[in-house]
Amino acid sequence: MSTVHEAIELSDRYLVQTYGRPDFALVRGEGAYLYDSTGKQYLDMVSGIAVNTFGYGDKALQTAIQEAATGLIHTSNLYHSLPGAKLAEALVQNSFADRVFFSNSGTEAVEGALKFARKAATQHHHGKQGFVSFTFGFHGRTMGALSTTANPKYRKPFGALTGPVAFAEFNNLENAEAVIDDNTAAVIVEPIQGEGGMMPATDAFLKKLRDLCDDHGATLIFDEVQCGVGRTGTLWAYEPSGVTPDIMVVAKPLGGGFPIGAILVTEAIAGMIGIGDHGSTFAGGPFITQIALHQLERVNQPDFLAHVREIGDYLESKLTELADAEAIVETIRGRGLMRGIQIAETLPVADLLPIAHDHGLLLVGAGRNTIRLLPPLIIEKRHVDELIETLTAVLAEAQAV
Numbered sequence: 001m002s003t004v005h006e007a008i009e010l011s012d013r014y015l016v017q018t019y020g021r022p023d024f025a026l027v028r029g030e031g032a033y034l035y036d037s038t039g040k041q042y043l044d045m046v047s048g049i050a051v052n053t054f055g056y057g058d059k060a061l062q063t064a065i066q067e068a069a070t071g072l073i074h075t076s077n078l079y080h081s082l083p084g085a086k087l088a089e090a091l092v093q094n095s096f097a098d099r100v101f102f103s104n105s106g107t108e109a110v111e112g113a114l115k116f117a118r119k120a121a122t123q124h125h126h127g128k129q130g131f132v133s134f135t136f137g138f139h140g141r142t143m144g145a146l147s148t149t150a151n152p153k154y155r156k157p158f159g160a161l162t163g164p165v166a167f168a169e170f171n172n173l174e175n176a177e178a179v180i181d182d183n184t185a186a187v188i189v190e191p192i193q194g195e196g197g198m199m200p201a202t203d204a205f206l207k208k209l210r211d212l213c214d215d216h217g218a219t220l221i222f223d224e225v226q227c228g229v230g231r232t233g234t235l236w237a238y239e240p241s242g243v244t245p246d247i248m249v250v251a252k253p254l255g256g257g258f259p260i261g262a263i264l265v266t267e268a269i270a271g272m273i274g275i276g277d278h279g280s281t282f283a284g285g286p287f288i289t290q291i292a293l294h295q296l297e298r299v300n301q302p303d304f305l306a307h308v309r310e311i312g313d314y315l316e317s318k319l320t321e322l323a324d325a326e327a328i329v330e331t332i333r334g335r336g337l338m339r340g341i342q343i344a345e346t347l348p349v350a351d352l353l354p355i356a357h358d359h360g361l362l363l364v365g366a367g368r369n370t371i372r373l374l375p376p377l378i379i380e381k382r383h384v385d386e387l388i389e390t391l392t393a394v395l396a397e398a399q400a401v
């Protein structure tokens, strides 16, 4: 039986069916390209959903993994261990934060952030509990993170979630002012929304949230799980706004493909958290944190971030040309190498993906009508040119159907 048939048969038989997958199996990769079991090549504009910063077969990352594997893999958080402490130091030295708590995923980092914010709120009268998040925001699939994820499609089937949560309109200053009040323990926001359609928060909006949180004694949480660690051309997406949060969650690309998340906090928040308040068996282990430190140090090189900005600008100019040429393209959004192409309602992105696959292009959607571009950050102008050429053909074929 071929690899792809075996993969499909076993997946259909044994996996809980939460993903609709195309009928090919990826078996290897090189640079910005992935290959399926028949040898077909795909230009990767997904990078494992904003994870594979250096693409595939990256020699330096492979060496870092091999070196980390010769040391301790896991010791638990019961004991001191140097790699995790060094990663925390690097995160603190390169952000607003004073301290770090590690997790194993984005959603788990959000859970911890919400817990920390609730604990911080105990300093207020009655220990207020309310969370505020925003329309089109996405914060993960576990119960707490899910409760702050606006789209009812994700929340509704699962009954009572963590409350109370109020949803305010993203980028609407007046609405934020109306919703955030003295009962708000925390406000959680993505500086650039990913799942919701690659929508950047305006600087004025982030500033307003900072002011409202200060006025009402609420904790401001930035969710940089998707937009952080270099994706937008600065190490953190919040940087150009000049606004800093009390807590920030990061994950996806931090571990170079291994699962790790981090909750970055100010000293004021850390001071509210005591021994035993939170924990995790696996999080921040020596193996994974050594790899994450390699990842962070490489991404945080000025030349590397300048490359992301340069190729991101080039991508923006080419997408603008595409939008001018193709009536089906309504708007383009995003920053750096995190871009969204909104197409007309008449053409659901889900219908477009199989055609893109036929043309050797991996894409992912955001919402119903946005194509999400999250390429490996090592792509060059030639990859952008290839993307535009293929996408033009894909859009033409999709409209002809």
Ligand SMILES: Cc1ncc(COP(=O)(O)O)c(C=O)c1O
Pocket: 105, 106, 107, 108, 110, 138, 139, 140, 141, 190, 194, 195, 223, 224, 225, 226, 227, 251, 252
């Ligand atoms: C902004 C944001 N927050 C949180 C999450 C959840 O991360 P994970 O899938 O690692 O649990 C995601 C995942 O897509 C995300 O995009």
